Structure formats: structure tokens, C-alpha cells
Amino acid sequence: MRVDVVTIFPEYLSPLSLSLIGKAQASGLLSVDVHDLRTWTSDVHRTVDDTPYGGGPGMVMRPEPWGLALDALATPSSRLVVPTPVGAPFTQRTAHSLADASHLIFACGRYEGIDQRVLDHASSRLPVTEVSLGDYVLFGGEVAVLVIMEAVVRLLPGVLGNADSLAEESHAAGLLEAPVYTKPPVWRDLAVPDILRSGDHGRIARWRRDESLRRTATRRPDMLSGPEAPELDKADRAV
Numbered sequence: 001m002r003v004d005v006v007t008i009f010p011e012y013l014s015p016l017s018l019s020l021i022g023k024a025q026a027s028g029l030l031s032v033d034v035h036d037l038r039t040w041t042s043d044v045h046r047t048v049d050d051t052p053y054g055g056g057p058g059m060v061m062r063p064e065p066w067g068l069a070l071d072a073l074a075t076p077s078s079r080l081v082v083p084t085p086v087g088a089p090f091t092q093r094t095a096h097s098l099a100d101a102s103h104l105i106f107a108c109g110r111y112e113g114i115d116q117r118v119l120d121h122a123s124s125r126l127p128v129t130e131v132s133l134g135d136y137v138l139f140g141g142e143v144a145v146l147v148i149m150e151a152v153v154r155l156l157p158g159v160l161g162n163a164d165s166l167a168e169e170s171h172a173a174g175l176l177e178a179p180v181y182t183k184p185p186v187w188r189d190l191a192v193p194d195i196l197r198s199g200d201h202g203r204i205a206r207w208r209r210d211e212s213l214r215r216t217a218t219r220r221p222d223m224l225s226g227p228e229a230p231e232l233d234k235a236d237r238a239v
């Protein structure tokens with residue numbers, strides 16, 4: 001997978017070279033290039049923003065630099081991803097969709113946002129996905145790109161040492177995962193559930209499924225009724 005990130009704060013994206021994402025780059029599974037939007041300005045002040053038409057507070061990102069940046073980076077197989085408070089919720093399903101792409105371009109907005117014509121024009125040339133991380137507002141898109149990149153890159157084949165963990169984790173099957181435990185068997189008078197030390201893998205799997213259903217019903221009942229709701233069998237419905 002090839003990734004290009006366009007931002008006015010390239011240093012914000014330096015964590016992409018750390019840990020698993022850094023290893024994915026080193027192993028050739030991923031290439032990441034971060035670009036300063038000001039590369040595509042031509043005035044002496046390298047201006048990327050201007051006052052909003054219609055008045056109002058703050059500044060808006062000018063379309064010209066963005067247009068030239070996307071002209072330079074987009075290919076027929078590119079997908080443009082734009083973190084924004086007005087985007088669709090970013091979910092595990094979104095992460096899987098983006099993980100199937102061969103080339104992602106991330107546009108990091110700042111100020112009051114990017115001139116709408118940039119997104120409109122881009123939509124005539126490539127798929128544009130506007131995503132929101134949640135019902136809150138950041139200073140810009142850079143931190144959101146770090147989150148999205150972690151969620152996407154860990155899904156790429158070969159990145160996680162044990163791909164089995166992807167199947168059991170929260171949101172993988174539309175449920176929150178069951179609680180996890182390790183040694184010691186008793187810690188501060190708190191014991192690991194006996195079932196997990198029984199060696200009976202069938203009953204352990206049932207216990208984990210039950211705990212997962214209980215946890216989801218308690219903390220995220222919306223997940224049991226929404227579009228991503230999991231298929232429940234007779235044993236599930238007895239929980």
C-alpha cells in the first residue's frame with residue numbers, strides 16, 4: 001500500500017515512522033510520504049488560507065494549492081481520505097475498506113476547513129471519503145490521520161505477527177471482546193475465572209462469547225441493533 005499525506009504540519013505525522021507502521025514501511029508492505037501543502041504555493045508568503053466568502057470567523061484553506069497537490073499525487077487507483085467533523089463515522093468497516101486500497105491520499109484540513117470545491121473537483125476524478133472520528137472537533141486532520149493509519153495498517157496482511165487476533169478483537173464480529181487475563185492466577189485477592197484455566201476450549205469459547213455479548217449489551221447496545229449487528233444464534237440469545 002502506498003500512502004501520501006498532505007499537511008501544513010508535516011512534523012505532526014512523524015509518529016508514522018515508529019513501531020508497527022515503521023516496520024511495515026521497512027518491510028516493504030507500506031510506503032508513506034508526507035508532503036507540505038506549501039510545496040504547491042507560488043507566492044512569496046506561501047499562502048494556504050484566506051478569509052471565508054459570506055463572512056464568519058477564521059480562515060478557509062485555498063483551493064489552488066490543494067488542486068495542484070492532488071494533480072501531482074492522484075493516480076487512477078487513488079482514494080482520497082479527508083478527516084473532517086462533517087464526515088461519516090470512521091468504523092472498523094471503514095478501516096477494512098481502506099485497507100483494501102492500493103493508494104491512499106490523506107488531506108489534512110486546518111483552520112475552518114478546506115474550500116468545498118477541492119472535494120467537489122476531486123470527487124469527479126477519484127473516490128473521496130470524508131470521515132469523522134467522533135462527535136468532537138480537533139484542530140485539524142493530522143491527529144485523525146494517525147488514528148486512521150493505525151487502524152488501517154494493522155489490517156494489512158503481514159503487519160500483525162498473529163493475524164488470529166484480528167478475528168477476536170472488539171468490533172471484528174460486531175461485538176466488544178471478552179475480558180482478558182494472564183498470570184498470576186490470583187492477584188490482590190482477585191482470581192482469574194476458573195473456566196479460563198480449565199483447558200476445556202469449547203466451554204472457554206462459549207464463556208468468551210457470553211462475556212462478549214454481555215459487555216456489548218451493557219456498554220454498546222447500539223451495536224446489537226445497528227447495521228453492523230452480528231448474527232446471534234440460539235445460545236447467544238439465551239445470554
Ligand SMILES: OB(O)c1ccc2cc[nH]c2c1
Nearest residue numbers: 083084109110137138140141
Ligand atoms: O475533528 B477533525 O477530524 C478535524 C478534521 C479537519 C479539520 C480542519 C479544521 N478542523 C478540523 C477538525
